[in-house]
Amino acid sequence: xxxxxxxPRHKITETGRQVTLACHQTWNHNNMFWYRQDLGHGLxxxxxxxxxxxxxxxxxxxxxxxxxxxxxDLPLTLESAASSQTSVYFCASSVGPxxxxxxxxxxxxxxxxx
Amino acid sequence: QKxxxxxxGPLSVPEGAIVSLNCTYSxxxxxxxxxxxxxxxxxxxxxxxxxxxGNKEDGRFTAQVDKSSKYISLFIRDSxxxxxxxxxxxxxxxxxxxxxxxxxxxxxxxRP
Numbered sequence: 001x002x003x004x005x006x007x008p009r010h011k012i013t014e015t016g017r018q019v020t021l022a023c024h025q026t027w028n029h030n031n032m033f034w035y036r037q038d039l040g041h042g043l044x045x046x047x048x049x050x051x052x053x054x055x056x057x058x059x060x061x062x063x064x065x066x067x068x069x070x071x072x073d074l075p076l077t078l079e080s081a082a083s084s085q086t087s088v089y090f091c092a093s094s095v096g097p098x099x100x101x102x103x104x105x106x107x108x109x110x111x112x113x114x
Numbered sequence: 115q116k117x118x119x120x121x122x123g124p125l126s127v128p129e130g131a132i133v134s135l136n137c138t139y140s141x142x143x144x145x146x147x148x149x150x151x152x153x154x155x156x157x158x159x160x161x162x163x164x165x166x167x168g169n170k171e172d173g174r175f176t177a178q179v180d181k182s183s184k185y186i187s188l189f190i191r192d193s194x195x196x197x198x199x200x201x202x203x204x205x206x207x208x209x210x211x212x213x214x215x216x217x218x219x220x221x222x223x224x225r226p
Contacts, residue, residue, distance in 0.1 A: 031211060042120075042202065042218035043158070050211050090157055097210030100146060100165070105157030 002027045006091050006106040014114055019078040021109050023091030031096035032074040033103065034058075034066065036087040043090065049074055050096060081113045117141055120203055120217030128225050133190040137203035137217045140184065144205040144215075147179050149188045152200040152219070161201070162188070193224045 004025040013019050023032065034046040035058075045058030047066040055066050063085060065077045078085055088110050092103040120137045127133055135149075145166055150158035162177040164170045164186075170177045176189040186205075190197055202219040206212040 033213075040218070043216040045213065048213065092157075100163070101206055101212055101214065102148070102160050102163065103214060105159065107157050108155070 004091060004093055004104055004106040006089075006109050008109060009107065010110045012112045012114065013081050015081060015083060017081050019081050019111070021076045021078075021089055021091075021111070023074050023076065023106060024072055025091075025093045025104075025106075026072065027093055027095070027104065028071060029093035029095050029104075030071070031094040031101070031103075032068070033092040033094075034064070034074065034076045035090045035092065036060065036085075037090060037108075038087050046076065046089075047074075078111075083113050085111065086113045087111060117215050118203060118205055118217045121220055122218065123220035124223065125220060126223045126225060127193055129193060129195060131193050131224070133193050133197070133222060133224075135188040135190075135201050135203075135220055135222070137186050137205075138184055139186070139205055139215075142181070142184065143207050145208045146206040146212075147177070147186050148204040148206075148214070149175075149177055150202045150204055150216075152202060154199070158202055190222075193222075195224045195226050198223050 007022045033048040035043045049068040091106040094101045094103045148163040149161045151161045152158040167181045174191045178187045200219045200221045203217040204214040
């Protein structure tokens with residue numbers, strides 16, 4: 001069965017370190033998204049991609065970067081981790097391009113920055 | 115004003131109750147209206163979607179859209195403890211690759 005996976009599921013790191021969160025989908029979807037979820041803020045879009053070599057900034061992109069070298073993967077990199085980036089991170093994908101854009105979510109990565 | 119507002123909750127109801135979850139929005143251009151359900155420590159999953167106005171029913175769940183009032187609702191009949199989760203509304207425009215705009219989510223607890 002097609003799926004979307006994230007790794008690691010839990011990560012503890014120190015302030016200033018570079019961290020990469022992996023996202024892999026086997027749906028063969030064009031579109032991929034990264035969100036963070038925090039109490040009181042809901043899901044906020046960090047970066048998104050509409051295809052290989054395409055990346056776009058979301059509403060909370062500062063301190064994060066992505067690259068898309070193939071259809072299946074969209075890794076999220078925290079260049080220099082900050083305590084404010086402690087959060088739960090979700091990757092999602094959708095088939096695109098389409099007016100109806102159901103997004104399929106991964107299980108999430110819980111990141112703690114000390 | 116945020117584009118999508120959702121009652122913050124949390125909400126606790128007894129088993130068997132009828133639950134009403136609501137979102138309001140400000141941009142009349144939204145055309146797709148979705149409800150996602152998220153169990154604790156899991157990713158959100160699409161529960162229901164509606165295009166434009168009207169009602170949609172799926173078992174114990176009914177999604178309702180009132181575009182004139184910019185108001186969407188999710189009704190759960192005969193609520194069960196297994197319905198305990200966070201519910202997020204999500205809206206999008208028409209057009210290829212339109213992104214989703216999420217409400218903050220409301221956590222529902224159904225007491226046995």
